[in-house]
Amino acid sequence: MTALNQTSxxxxxxxxxxxxxxxxxxxxxxxxxxxxxxMARPGSLQAxxxxxxxxxxxxxxxxxxxxxxxFDYDTPVWLDVPFARSEAVKTFLRFHTGAPIVSEPxxxxxxxxxxxxxxxxxxxxxxxxxxxxxxxxxxxxxxxTLSNEGPVHLSGPGIETETAFSTGxxxxxxWDQVKANNAQFPRGVDLIFAGSAEIAALxxxxxxxxxxx
Amino acid sequence: xxxxxxxxxxxEYNFAYLDEQTKRMIRRAILKGIAVPGYxxxxxxxxxPMPYGWGTGGxxxxxxxxxxxxxxxxxxxxxxxxxxxxxxxxxxEKTAGVETxxxxxxxxxxxxxxxxxxxxxxxxxxxxxxxxxPEPLRFLEPRETETRKxxxxxxxxxxxxxxxxxxxxxxxxATTYAYPVLVNNRYVMDPSPTPKxxxxxxxxxxxxxxxxxxxxxxxxxxxxxxxxxSLDFEDYPFEVQxxxxxxxxxxxxxxxxxxxxxxxxxxxxxxxxxxDYCEERxxxxxxxxxxxxxxxxxxxxxxxxxxxxxxxx
Ligand SMILES: [Zn+2]
Numbered sequence: 001m002t003a004l005n006q007t008s009x010x011x012x013x014x015x016x017x018x019x020x021x022x023x024x025x026x027x028x029x030x031x032x033x034x035x036x037x038x039m040a041r042p043g044s045l046q047a048x049x050x051x052x053x054x055x056x057x058x059x060x061x062x063x064x065x066x067x068x069x070x071f072d073y074d075t076p077v078w079l080d081v082p083f084a085r086s087e088a089v090k091t092f093l094r095f096h097t098g099a100p101i102v103s104e105p106x107x108x109x110x111x112x113x114x115x116x117x118x119x120x121x122x123x124x125x126x127x128x129x130x131x132x133x134x135x136x137x138x139x140x141x142x143x144x145t146l147s148n149e150g151p152v153h154l155s156g157p158g159i160e161t162e163t164a165f166s167t168g169x170x171x172x173x174x175w176d177q178v179k180a181n182n183a184q185f186p187r188g189v190d191l192i193f194a195g196s197a198e199i200a201a202l203x204x205x206x207x208x209x210x211x212x213x
Numbered sequence: 214x215x216x217x218x219x220x221x222x223x224x225e226y227n228f229a230y231l232d233e234q235t236k237r238m239i240r241r242a243i244l245k246g247i248a249v250p251g252y253x254x255x256x257x258x259x260x261x262p263m264p265y266g267w268g269t270g271g272x273x274x275x276x277x278x279x280x281x282x283x284x285x286x287x288x289x290x291x292x293x294x295x296x297x298x299x300x301x302x303x304x305x306e307k308t309a310g311v312e313t314x315x316x317x318x319x320x321x322x323x324x325x326x327x328x329x330x331x332x333x334x335x336x337x338x339x340x341x342x343x344x345x346x347p348e349p350l351r352f353l354e355p356r357e358t359e360t361r362k363x364x365x366x367x368x369x370x371x372x373x374x375x376x377x378x379x380x381x382x383x384x385x386x387a388t389t390y391a392y393p394v395l396v397n398n399r400y401v402m403d404p405s406p407t408p409k410x411x412x413x414x415x416x417x418x419x420x421x422x423x424x425x426x427x428x429x430x431x432x433x434x435x436x437x438x439x440x441x442x443s444l445d446f447e448d449y450p451f452e453v454q455x456x457x458x459x460x461x462x463x464x465x466x467x468x469x470x471x472x473x474x475x476x477x478x479x480x481x482x483x484x485x486x487x488x489d490y491c492e493e494r495x496x497x498x499x500x501x502x503x504x505x506x507x508x509x510x511x512x513x514x515x516x517x518x519x520x521x522x523x524x525x526x
Contacts, residue, residue: 026280029278032240072234074238134255158437158438203248
């Protein structure tokens, strides 16, 4: 992997291409188990080891670790504007994962959101079908501050009774969108929230109650 | 080809045998399965160096989640030392070098063909089921396109009719294995080939449950604490098998028992199908009614010897 760290001639920016996982097999396995635990226990905060990644901004080590764990040439990826504007980000993702970057949200298996406060809708991504609900997108929101306190209460599969949860920044309409997403179960997107060192997930199966303090 | 891919040379295995591309594909299927509990996610099942009847679906799921720090337990019919369990445990010892155990409480991942351990599983454990036939509606409808529609539209009426017919014919629900369940009040799922005795264990289980069917190319999952209801009727509520006697060796009650032939004169006894559970109880001093029988003692001793051959790692 060290050799791949050198600047390649095709790189459109002059910055050297940042390295991928130091130990691709074990780092990806650890990354996956963390993501799986997060998805199996909605709203739980899970520390994600980043395998020493130093990806180009606005990618963060946590988001890059998720990408390198789950993306490959079978997973079209959609980027929101701040990510899509960065050639270094696209080069990093293409080189280390092989994932095609698509311009239509509905074509994406994964969506990477650098600016969740301006994410207009979850409905623009593939929602899956009643016959193939697994074909929906997974939306990854970056730069999140996660907590198990707050007005949002989660229940459903993976949660014994109820879990308090908050995350941000997200758009004002976000929690209504998540409720609508759950209402169309088994269709709907799955959400991964990426903080600076930890992640949380909300699969479409999670029910949302927002209680004002 | 991506930078993450490691080529699999002849005679050289990637960690846990599967290549990284295949693991990623299976991992994504597992995440979808968790997000839609009880829904069967199609996946591109790979050829494994063992025949299909040997649990290649479960093996692929385990290979995709397994890490160097895991401790693996493999059971078949409740026992760790049957041929199938020995072969799969050996496969992962060889290809992943992971620690293995017979002890339920020590395992971080438990792969099973039939039984669920008698001991309650914990939140930090994962149970992987080897599934031969994942589709609970298959016997009603052979066409995949049709069963897929039935699941999509929650058309489970025929399933109920079939169960009710079973009652009418037999006076009780005769299906003792692969007894269908309703997961999270949405998907009818086959916990096959687990005996229905174990159905209550999969309801609100603290551990994550993953199901892999290799030949049928399906993965499904039940997240922790998910509501799982065995299908039944108001006038014929779901009931598990009852055993009228305790385990002959350890005296355990309310556990799943196997019949064991003791001699060629028709001597027999019933013992825990979960051999680790039985041994732990005997070590703790619990004795069953047959514990003094010399033939039964041989059986118990034999089991213990096999266990102690397992190297302490
Ligand atoms: Zn016993």
